[in-house]
Amino acid sequence: MTNNANSVNIESASHGKARYHHGDLRAAVIEAGLELLKIRGVDELSLREIARTVGVSAPAVYRHFPDKQALLSALAREGLRQLAEAQRLAAEKSFAEVGRAYVRFALANPALYRLAFAAMPDEFQPDGAAYEGSSAWLLRKGVAEMLPANATPEKHHAAAIHYWSLVHGLSMLMLDGQVDPDDDLINQVVGETIG
Amino acid sequence: MTNNANSVNIESASHGKARYHHGDLRAAVIEAGLELLKIRGVDELSLREIARTVGVSAPAVYRHFPDKQALLSALAREGLRQLAEAQRLAAEKSFAEVGRAYVRFALANPALYRLAFAAMPDEFQPDGAAYEGSSAWLLRKGVAEMLPANATPEKHHAAAIHYWSLVHGLSMLMLDGQVDPDDDLINQVVGETIG
DNA sequence: TGTACATCAGTGAACGCGCGTTCACTGATGTAC
DNA sequence: TGTACATCAGTGAACGCGCGTTCACTGATGTAC
Numbered sequence: 001m002t003n004n005a006n007s008v009n010i011e012s013a014s015h016g017k018a019r020y021h022h023g024d025l026r027a028a029v030i031e032a033g034l035e036l037l038k039i040r041g042v043d044e045l046s047l048r049e050i051a052r053t054v055g056v057s058a059p060a061v062y063r064h065f066p067d068k069q070a071l072l073s074a075l076a077r078e079g080l081r082q083l084a085e086a087q088r089l090a091a092e093k094s095f096a097e098v099g100r101a102y103v104r105f106a107l108a109n110p111a112l113y114r115l116a117f118a119a120m121p122d123e124f125q126p127d128g129a130a131y132e133g134s135s136a137w138l139l140r141k142g143v144a145e146m147l148p149a150n151a152t153p154e155k156h157h158a159a160a161i162h163y164w165s166l167v168h169g170l171s172m173l174m175l176d177g178q179v180d181p182d183d184d185l186i187n188q189v190v191g192e193t194i195g
Numbered sequence: 196m197t198n199n200a201n202s203v204n205i206e207s208a209s210h211g212k213a214r215y216h217h218g219d220l221r222a223a224v225i226e227a228g229l230e231l232l233k234i235r236g237v238d239e240l241s242l243r244e245i246a247r248t249v250g251v252s253a254p255a256v257y258r259h260f261p262d263k264q265a266l267l268s269a270l271a272r273e274g275l276r277q278l279a280e281a282q283r284l285a286a287e288k289s290f291a292e293v294g295r296a297y298v299r300f301a302l303a304n305p306a307l308y309r310l311a312f313a314a315m316p317d318e319f320q321p322d323g324a325a326y327e328g329s330s331a332w333l334l335r336k337g338v339a340e341m342l343p344a345n346a347t348p349e350k351h352h353a354a355a356i357h358y359w360s361l362v363h364g365l366s367m368l369m370l371d372g373q374v375d376p377d378d379d380l381i382n383q384v385v386g387e388t389i390g
Numbered sequence: 391t392g393t394a395c396a397t398c399a400g401t402g403a404a405c406g407c408g409c410g411t412t413c414a415c416t417g418a419t420g421t422a423c
Numbered sequence: 424t425g426t427a428c429a430t431c432a433g434t435g436a437a438c439g440c441g442c443g444t445t446c447a448c449t450g451a452t453g454t455a456c
Contacts, residue, residue: 025399025400043238046441046442046443047442047443047444048441048442048443049441056400056401057400057401057402058442058443058444059400059401059402059444059445059446060399060400060401062443062444062445063398063399063400064399067443067444068442068443068444117367117371117373118371120371120372120373136373154383157380158380158383158384161365161368161374161380161384162361162383162384164364164368164373164374165360165361165362165364165365165368165374165384166357166360166361166364167360167364168364168367168368169359169360169361169362169363169364169365169366169367170356170360170364171364172312172363172364172367173356173359173360173363176312176313176315177315178312178315178331179356179359179360185352185353185356188349188353188357189353189356189357189360220432220433241408241409241410242409242410242411243408243409243410244408251433251434252433252434252435253409253410253411254411254412254413254433254434254435255432255433255434257410257411257412258431258432258433259432262410262411263409263410263411
């Protein structure tokens, strides 16, 4: 299921409770946090429940994270990584696919997606160390390729924000239940601007 | 400051604490809730603090709202009313102004705007009693006027959602600190699609 | 190979916190006769 | 006009809750000699 480098010694016992055995508790905590975000809203996610899920006492978490906020940042970081990865995969087909992949990722990971934007670490800001290769960066690059060669930097900026607003807005409206999460509609809305 | 029909017997004493005197406690609670949303996030807003602000015991609130959720719904309702009102005012100038007014309202009322979308009452859904005249309805109508006469219903739908996504997305990105809340940028992004 | 010691990841108990909500009550207001 | 009574908005005390975080601790692991 989770196939990234963070996989760790978690044993799903028959009664369904994950148990921590030894090894990298930090990674196990993050993995459990991601897992819980599939069934819990961001507000309902507690450090204690994550510890419980891992099979470890709550204070143990403090050996690896200074406080809850740091844990949430780590989860947001991982969410942003996964989102960017989904975009990269889609980009191999076409840029229009990227927008669709973006919205689909949000729909598939509501709480994680929300957390990523509510608690986005500073390093993902345009001047931050993680900006290059990030979700926002990929969108900006893709949009830039659609613009005429003589487009001004202002135009580039506005177009990038425009497209980001579009996919982010559609994602949020669908997540909040304002708009039916219909696949055809996603295609129409996201595909309208960019073929 | 607040100039709607909900104004009520609140006395702002010199020490800054509002006191409830008699009259419509329901309206006073809503007014205090709106006031607190200017300085508190949605998550930080508690029924007890609202009661404290009004100068009334917490259980008194239960005479007027079955539970906290109902209170939040009432606040969301009022936020949506104000947003629609801002759009109507802007619509007197041009439709492009509506989009700008929309984003500006979000920026001026971050918590209230978030609450409106996180806790939008059912009546504001397209088949609900409050849909006509609502923010979403106004956007849809404005967009419809920009479309060619022979546009299909599907096209109308997609265009409406498209524009809503754009302004909502830009609002959220700015509220979440992902995009600088720059007025020129708002004009460029919102004005790009619709002159 | 054996012993003394430092390190440090994890434990269980406890802290204070503010929350939403329930309860039995009080006391003002209005109505019936 | 006066009295008995019902209504009901608001009170203060209390409930149980799970939370984030701190604390003094234990016990396994590895290293120095």
